[in-house]
Amino acid sequence: NPIGTSVTRQQFSFFMEQLSEDVLVVCDEAYYEYANKETYPQTFKLVEEGRNVMILRTFSKLYGLAGFRIGYCVAKESLLEALWKVSPPFSVNKFAQIGAAAALDDGEHVKKALEMNELGKKFLYENLQKMSVDYIPSETNFVTVDVKADTQKICEEMQKRGVIVRPLTMYGQPTFFRVTVGTPEQNQKFIEVFQRIHNKHV
Structure with missing residues (x-):
């Protein structure tokens, strides 16, 4: 977050080794469930070792309980x-x-949601590649796209056509936006609308 990437276990271990023991490290793991568990940092292990680490997770993403504001x-x-x-x-x-x-307790929902997310990302990746549009491979439920143009204007035009994406101008990335992986129908609509607008601006 905000672009959907994560550090590897090795990178995080190196980072922790550089810190003195009195430094508090807060790990924002809002998208933990989506991440590659083979390479993701083993933060729970650090807590078990008594390190000054706080792990924050939420029910707003994979579990779909954003309105409850609970984590x-x-x-x-x-x-x-x-x-x-x-x-x-x-x-x-x-x-x-x-x-x-x-x-x-709803393991079936978690499994289904993760499967749908992976299929949705694959669909978006394939179609963005066909359009020769750059994107950042994601370990979350959204994909960051580089339009090589004024993303604010493109996002506004997409919103007028019923597709809402988030421009990353506020993060110092004026040509990037991110799109949430949706249902197959929503993903298809995004590609159709984005392709029409992208062809007009690029």
């Missing part, structure tokens, strides 16, 4: 105790807690 933190006990001291009361409602607990 969780994994860290050693002393860090969690410090976190509780500044945590507001009643920060998560009961319905969100019930939904999150049910989501953790």
Whole structure:
């Protein structure tokens, strides 16, 4: 995030080796479920070793519970105790807690969602390649696209045609946008609309 890539286990280990033990490292793992587990950093192991690491995960992405605003933190006990001291009361409602607990038990949904995401990314990759449009291979549920032009204008034109994508101008990437992997029908509509607009601007 914001472009859908991740560091490897080796890169993260090297990073951790450069830090003194009193430095707190916060790992934003909002897209953890989508990542390649063979190369992804083993952050839980660092917590088990007592390192100053906080792992943040959410139910907003793969589990589809964005409206509930619920996630969780994994860290050693002393860090969690410090976190509780500044945590507001009643920060998560009961319905969100019930939904999150049910989501953790729904392995079938997780499997299906991951399969659909991989198929959707493959479809987008293949069609973007046919258009000779550059993209960044993703370990999330979105794909970052480089249009080699003013992305803000292209995004606005796409929105007028019912397709919403996120320009990355605010991240200093004025020619990039990212598109969320959707249903097969949504992915098809994105390609059709983007192709018409892209041909006009490039």
